[in-house]
Amino acid sequence: MDNLFQHYEQKLAESGIAETGATLMGVLDADLEWNRMDPLCKKLTPLFDCLTINSLLLIVPAEPYRSIIRFLAETSHGPIQPQDCETRTFLHDIPVCRDLNPAAISSCLQIRKGVVTPDYGIVTHGSVSIEQAFVSCSSICFASFVKFFSDYLSLAASGGLTGPHRRLFEKVWGLIDPMPEMDSTLLEGPFQTEFEVRTAMMEAGSATVKKRLVDSYFGNISYCCDEVLYISQTGSSLDDLEHCIDPCPLDESSCASMTASSELPAHFEVIKQTGARAILHGHPKFAVILSMDCRIADCPIKGECYRKCDRDRSVCGVPIVPGEVGSGPYGLCNTIPKALTGKSGVIVYGHGVFTSGDTDFNDPFRRLLEIENGCRREYLKRVEE
Amino acid sequence: MKPGKDIFGWRGKYIDIDLNAGFYEVKEHFADVLLKFLGGRGLAGHYLRNTIRLGWDDPRTPLLFFTGPLVDTPSPTSGRMTIMSKSPLTGTIGDSSVGGTFGTNLKRAGFDGIIIRGCSQFLCGVEINDGGIHIIDASRLEWLETGPCFSALAGKGSVAVIGPAAENGVLFSNIMVDRRHAAGRNGLGLVMASKNLKYITVSGTRKTRVFDPEKLKKANEDVFRLTAASPFISGKFGISRFGTGALYDLMDSRGMTPTDNFKKSKFSSAREMNAFAYKKRYGSGRTGCSGCHIRCKHIDRMGNSLPEFETMSHFSALLLNRDIGIVAEANRICNETGMDTISAAATLSCYAEISGKTLSGRNIISLLTDIAKGQGEGIELGRGSARYAESKGRSETAMTVKGQELSAYDPRGAYGMALAFAVSTRGACHLRAYPISHEILRKPVATDRFSFAGKARIIKIAEDLNAAADSLTACKFVFMAASLEEYAGVFSAVTGVETSARDLFEIGERICYNERIMNFANGFDAADDILPDRFFRKDADDSGQTARPIDKDAFLKTLENYRRVRGLTGSGRPDPETAKKLDLTLIPDNTKHG
Numbered sequence: 015m016d017n018l019f020q021h022y023e024q025k026l027a028e029s030g031i032a033e034t035g036a037t038l039m040g041v042l043d044a045d046l047e048w049n050r051m052d053p054l055c056k057k058l059t060p061l062f063d064c065l066t067i068n069s070l071l072l073i074v075p076a077e078p079y080r081s082i083i084r085f086l087a088e089t090s091h092g093p094i095q096p097q098d099c100e101t102r103t104f105l106h107d108i109p110v111c112r113d114l115n116p117a118a119i120s121s122c123l124q125i126r127k128g129v130v131t132p133d134y135g136i137v138t139h140g141s142v143s144i145e146q147a148f149v150s151c152s153s154i155c156f157a158s159f160v161k162f163f164s165d166y167l168s169l170a171a172s173g174g175l176t177g178p179h180r181r182l183f184e185k186v187w188g189l190i191d192p193m194p195e196m197d198s199t200l201l202e203g204p205f206q207t208e209f210e211v212r213t214a215m216m217e218a219g220s221a222t223v224k225k226r227l228v229d230s231y232f233g234n235i236s237y238c239c240d241e242v243l244y245i246s247q248t249g250s251s252l253d254d255l256e257h258c259i260d261p262c263p264l265d266e267s268s269c270a271s272m273t274a275s276s277e278l279p280a281h282f283e284v285i286k287q288t289g290a291r292a293i294l295h296g297h298p299k300f301a302v303i304l305s306m307d308c309r310i311a312d313c314p315i316k317g318e319c320y321r322k323c324d325r326d327r328s329v330c331g332v333p334i335v336p337g338e339v340g341s342g343p344y345g346l347c348n349t350i351p352k353a354l355t356g357k358s359g360v361i362v363y364g365h366g367v368f369t370s371g372d373t374d375f376n377d378p379f380r381r382l383l384e385i386e387n388g389c390r391r392e393y394l395k396r397v398e399e
Numbered sequence: 400m401k402p403g404k405d406i407f408g409w410r411g412k413y414i415d416i417d418l419n420a421g422f423y424e425v426k427e428h429f430a431d432v433l434l435k436f437l438g439g440r441g442l443a444g445h446y447l448r449n450t451i452r453l454g455w456d457d458p459r460t461p462l463l464f465f466t467g468p469l470v471d472t473p474s475p476t477s478g479r480m481t482i483m484s485k486s487p488l489t490g491t492i493g494d495s496s497v498g499g500t501f502g503t504n505l506k507r508a509g510f511d512g513i514i515i516r517g518c519s520q521f522l523c524g525v526e527i528n529d530g531g532i533h534i535i536d537a538s539r540l541e542w543l544e545t546g547p548c549f550s551a552l553a554g555k556g557s558v559a560v561i562g563p564a565a566e567n568g569v570l571f572s573n574i575m576v577d578r579r580h581a582a583g584r585n586g587l588g589l590v591m592a593s594k595n596l597k598y599i600t601v602s603g604t605r606k607t608r609v610f611d612p613e614k615l616k617k618a619n620e621d622v623f624r625l626t627a628a629s630p631f632i633s634g635k636f637g638i639s640r641f642g643t644g645a646l647y648d649l650m651d652s653r654g655m656t657p658t659d660n661f662k663k664s665k666f667s668s669a670r671e672m673n674a675f676a677y678k679k680r681y682g683s684g685r686t687g688c689s690g691c692h693i694r695c696k697h698i699d700r701m702g703n704s705l706p707e708f709e710t711m712s713h714f715s716a717l718l719l720n721r722d723i724g725i726v727a728e729a730n731r732i733c734n735e736t737g738m739d740t741i742s743a744a745a746t747l748s749c750y751a752e753i754s755g756k757t758l759s760g761r762n763i764i765s766l767l768t769d770i771a772k773g774q775g776e777g778i779e780l781g782r783g784s785a786r787y788a789e790s791k792g793r794s795e796t797a798m799t800v801k802g803q804e805l806s807a808y809d810p811r812g813a814y815g816m817a818l819a820f821a822v823s824t825r826g827a828c829h830l831r832a833y834p835i836s837h838e839i840l841r842k843p844v845a846t847d848r849f850s851f852a853g854k855a856r857i858i859k860i861a862e863d864l865n866a867a868a869d870s871l872t873a874c875k876f877v878f879m880a881a882s883l884e885e886y887a888g889v890f891s892a893v894t895g896v897e898t899s900a901r902d903l904f905e906i907g908e909r910i911c912y913n914e915r916i917m918n919f920a921n922g923f924d925a926a927d928d929i930l931p932d933r934f935f936r937k938d939a940d941d942s943g944q945t946a947r948p949i950d951k952d953a954f955l956k957t958l959e960n961y962r963r964v965r966g967l968t969g970s971g972r973p974d975p976e977t978a979k980k981l982d983l984t985l986i987p988d989n990t991k992h993g
Contacts, residue, residue, distance in 0.1 A: 015852075043853045044960035066863065066904035068856045103624055106884075124899035125884060141860050142837050143853065145844040248630050249841040262635070267675045269636035270648040273841055276628045278635050341634065342627030 019049035032073035071147035078189035096157035099365035194225035203374030218375035219252035227296040234275035279347035290370035294378035297366040298386035330388035407610035408468030408894035419517030438467030441870035443483035465512035466502035467872035471607040476874035478689030486585035493585030498688030499577035507603030519595040537597040556602025562737025565592035567773030569781040571742035610895030618888035629880035642697035643708040644674035655812035660748040666716035706730040712807035713744035725760035736771035745804035749784035800827035811946035824914040832861035855960035863907030920986035925971030
C-alpha cells in the first residue's frame with residue numbers, strides 16, 4: 015500500500031496540483047489504511063461508512079489553484095459550474111462545502127465525484143481505485159482554472175471587473191507556470207518498426223506531461239505505421255505508456271484494440287483523410303479558454319455551441335471546431351479531420367488541441383507548444399484591450 | 400423517499416396467477432416495497448423469499464417476471480426485465496435479466512410484474528393485454544421449437560416462450576423472449592415447463608407516466624454523452640458496431656480465452672473466428688432491446704441472431720472447434736430449442752474431456768440435438784456438466800461454481816473476475832460484478848488484473864451497483880460508461896423520488912444480501928464460494944498457452960475479506976445485525992443445498 019500512496023503523492027506533486035506533504039489518502043478494503051496519521055483522518059473516516067467508496071483523497075491545492083478555487087468557492091453561491099468539456103462530461107458541476115463537516119461533505123459526495131472546501135481544499139473519492147480520486151481532483155483543478163480565466167476575460171470585456179478581482183488576477187497570473195518551451199528534439203521518423211513507434215510515442219507522451227500540456231491522463235497520442243494505427247489506451251497516462259498502446263489495423267480486422275482511447279475514431283479519420291502519421295492531443299489551458307471566448311449575443315444555439323457551432327472561428331490562425339468526445343452524431347471524428355486538412359493544429363471548443371505531423375512527433379509537439387503560448391499571449395492582449 | 404399516491408415510473412400493481420386454480424388476482428405492492436427493492440431483480444427477490452426453501456418444481460414455487468420503474472420511459476437502456484425463480488441447475492436463487500419488449504409491454508398493460516404459481520392441468524399459455532388476463536390451452540404448441548411458437552403467436556404483443564429443451568427436462572433450459580432474447584443461465588425454462596406453461600404474451604397501450612420529462616431529458620443527455628465517449632460501447636471496435644463479439648479478440652489478446660475445457664487460455668484460431676469474420680460472412684445488421692440506443696445485438700442478412708460473445712467463444716475455443724458455421728448452427732439450435740449456450744457448450748467440453756476426444760462439428764450438433772430432445776447421451780448431458788462429471792466419477796472436469804458453468808473469461812487472467820465468479824449468488828456468473836470493466840476495459844479506471852489488492856470491496860460495490868441496475872431496470876453495459884450518479888438523476892426525474900447514487904447503492908446492497916439470505920436458507924455457505932481446483936493448479940501443459948495458476952492462499956484470503964466487507968460471518972452465514980441495518984430479516988434454519 016505504501017507504494018501506491020507514494021505513487022500518487024508523486025503524481026500530484028509533479029502535476030503541480032497539490033501542496034507536497036499535505037495530501038491525505040485513505041484506502042479501504044477489509045481494513046482502512048491512510049497514507050499518514052493526521053487529525054483530519056478522524057473527520058474523514060466516517061465518510062467511508064456513509065458513501066459507497068473504497069478510496070478518499072484530500073488535497074490542499076498548490077498555487078495558483080488554491081487561490082482560484084478559494085475565489086470560485088466563495089463567489090459561486092452554490093456549486094461551481096465550469097463550462098469546459100471535462101465538467102460537462104464527467105463532473106457535471108463542483109459542489110462547495112464551507113467546512114470539513116462529514117455530513118455536509120458526504121451529502122455532496124453522494125451525488126458528485128468531488129467537493130471543494132475553501133479552507134481545506136478538494137475532497138474526491140473512488141469506488142474502484144484511488145486513481146479515480148486522483149483523476150477527479152485533477153479535473154477539478156483544470157476546470158476551475160479554465161473557469162476563472164474565462165470568467166475574468168468575459169468580465170473584462172463587459173467592464174464588470176472589481177478592484178479585488180483585478181488584484182487577485184494579477185496575483186494568480188504571476189503564479190502560473192512559465193510558458194513551456196521545446197527543450198530538445200524528439201526522436202526523428204519516419205518510424206519503421208513497432209518498437210520504434212512505441213518508443214517514440216512514449217517519449218512524446220512524457221514530454222507532453224512534463225510540459226503540463228495535459229491534465230491527469232486526458233490526452234492521447236497515435237502513430238500510423240504499416241497499415242496499423244498505434245494509439246494510447248483509454249485512461250492511460252501519457253507519461254506511462256509502456257503497456258498502454260493498442261495496435262489497430264486500419265482494415266478493422268481485429269477488435270483487440272477495443273481499449274483504445276475514446277478519441278480513436280477522430281485519430282482514424284485524420285490518418286485516412288489527411289495522410290498524417292503522427293497525432294498528438296493535449297489540453298493546454300489557454301487554448302481551451304480562448305476557444306470558449308465568444309461575444310455573439312443572442313446566439314440561437316447558446317448553450318450548445320460546444321457541439322453545434324457552425325461559424326468559422328479561429329484563434330491565432332488555428333481553427334476552432336465543435337465536437338464531443340467519441341463517435342456520437344456530434345463526435346469529434348466529424349469535425350477534426352476536415353479542420354486538420356492543410357493545417358497542423360485544431361482547437362476543440364472547451365476541450366483541447368489536436369496537432370498532427372507527417373513523419374514523427376516533433377512537429378505536433380512543437381505546434382502544441384506554439385498554439386498554447388500563442389493563446390496565452392492572445393489572452394493577455396484581450397484582457398488588456 | 401416515498402412515491403406518492405399519484406405514482407410515476409412504477410405502475411404500483413402486479414398480477415398473481417395461480418395455474419392450479421386457473422385464477423388470477425391483481426395486487427398492489429405494499430407501500431415501502433418499491434422503495435426498498437425498486438423493481439426487476441429486487442422486487443422479484445422480495446416476492447420469492449417466502450418460498451425459497453421449496454423445491455424448484457414444487458407448484459408453490461413462483462416464477463416471477465418483474466420490470467422496473469425506468470421501463471417504458473425514455474430512460475436510456477431501460478427495456479429490460481428480470482425473470483426469477485429457484486434454479487433447477489444450482490439450487491440457488493435463479494434469475495436472468497432479459498431484453499426485448501416484454502417489460503415495456505407489461506408496463507403498458509398496467510403492471511410492474513407477474514407472479515406465476517401452481518401447475519396447470521393442461522399445457523397452457525397466459526395472454527395479457529389491456530382488456531384482461533386469459534389462460535389459454537397451448538397444446539397445439541407442445542414440443543414446438545421457439546421459432547414456430549413466435550410465428551404462431553404473432554400479433555399478440557411481446558412473447559416469452561419455452562422450447563422443447565425445457566419440456567424435455569434440460570436443467571439449463573431458457574425462456575426465449577421476442578425470438579432473439581434469451582433469459583439464460585439457471586434453467587428458468589424448466590421451472591416454466593414444470594408449471595405446464597408454454598408461453599406468456601403481453602401487450603399494452605397505456606404509456607408509463609414520467610414525473611418530470613424536462614429533467615429526464617437533461618439527465619438522459621448526461622448518459623448519452625458518456626456512452627458516446629465510451630470505446631467499449633460506441634467506439635470504433637465497440638459493441639455497438641461489432642456486437643458483444645467484439646470482446647473475442649480482446650480476451651484472446653489478454654490470454655483469457657477458455658480453451659479446451661479451460662486447459663488452455665489462448666486459442667490459435669481466434670483471428671479467424673472473431674467478430675470481423677462473422678461480419679464478413681454473415682453481414683452486420685443491428686437490433687436491440689426496447690428503449691436502448693446501443694443496439695448491441697447483431698443479426699445476419701436474413702435477420703437471424705448472430706452468436707453473442709460467450710457463444711462465439713465457448714462453441715469455438717472451449718471445444719477446439721474451428722468452423723464458424725458450426726458456431727452459428729449451435730447458436731441457432733440453442734435458441735430454437737431454448738437452451739443456455741454457455742452451459743450447453745461447457746457441458747459438451749466436459750464430455751469431451753471425460754471421453755478423451757475432440758468433438759467434430761457434426762458431434763457438437765448431434766449432441767446438442769440429443770440434449771434438446773432428451774435422447775441418447777443427451778439425457779445425461781442435459782443435467783449440466785457438474786452432475787454429468789460426478790456421475791462419471793470425474794468431478795474435477797466440471798468447470799462450474801455452485802453447479803453452473805463458467806462463462807468465457809478465464810479467471811486466471813483477471814483475479815477480480817475469479818472472485819466474482821466464486822461469490823455470485825446464482826452460480827458462476829460474469830455479470831454479477833463484471834470486473835472485466837476495470838481489469839480489462841479500463842473503466843472507470845484500470846486496475847491490476849493480476850492482483851487481489853482491494854478486490855474484495857471492489858467486487859462487493861460492483862455487485863451492489865449491478866443489482867440496482869437490474870432493478871431499475873437498465874442494461875449493465877451502460878455502466879461501462881455512466882454511473883449511478885447519472886442514473887440517480889434519471890430515476891428521480893422518472894419517479895419524482897429524490898435519490899442519490901448512495902441511495903441506489905444501498906438498495907443494491909439490500910438486494911444482494913436478500914439473495915445471500917435465501918441461498919443460506921438452502922444451505923449455501925462459504926464452502927460453496929470456490930472455483931474449480933484447475934485454476935489453482937500448475938497444469939502439466941507446457942505449451943505456454945495456459946495462464947499462470949491463481950495463488951490459492953491469496954484467493955482464500957480475499958474471499959475472507961469479501962465476507963467481512965459483505966457483512967457475512969466467516970462461514971458465510973448472513974449476520975442479523977447487517978440484515979437489520981438493511982431492513983431485512985433472516986430466514987430460519989437451513990438444509991444443505993435443499
